[in-house]
Amino acid sequence: MASKSAESIMLDDLDAQIITLLQDDGRRPTVEMARHLSVAEGTVRKRIERLIREKVIQIGAWADPLKIGYQNYAVLMMHVDLRDLERAAEQLSKMPEIFFLGTCTGGFDLFVSACFRSLEHMHEFMTKRLSRVPGIQRVSTSHVTRVMKRDYSFRVTTGQSEPPAGLGRVRRRRGPRTARENRRVPGR
16 A cells, blocks of 8 residues: 555646646746636636645755755665664654655665765764664665756656646647636736
C-alpha cells in the first residue's frame, strides 16, 4: 500500500494547466492565469488553494545553493538496519543540510542529497551528527563536481496514460466565449 504522501491525486486538465503556469512563474497573478485559461479568477484561486492544501504543489523561492554560500553538493547512499529505517529517515529529514531524502530498494536503503558550506562542514556533519543517527551501518558519498541541470518542474499528467497534449505550453480555448463565460471573468 502506498503511503499518503506517495498517492497520486487525480488532476483534471485545468489543474494541470494551472500547475504548468505556476511552474513557469510562481508569482503569476491569478487574474492573469484566469484570462489566459478563460475561466473565472475565483476558480483559479480556489484550485490553487486546493492544490496547496492537498500538498500537490508548494509555492516558494528556490535559491541556488552555490550562490548563497554553499560550496559542496554531495550524494550520500546509506545502508541502514531495516529495523531503524523509518526512525533514521525521520531524524535525517530534520537536518538542514539535507534537501532530498528517499528510501530505496537495491544496493542501499537511503538516498540523500545535501549541501555543505565547506569540506570542514561536511566532515563535522559526517563524523559528529550523522554518527548519532541510529541504524546507519555504512555511508558512501559522492561529490557533485558540476551541476548540469537543476529543475524542479515536472510534466503534469491528468490520470491519462499520456500527458495532455500541449502541456509544455498552456492551451487556450478556441472559439467565441458565451455570454455566461463573459460574466464569469471579471474585466472581460
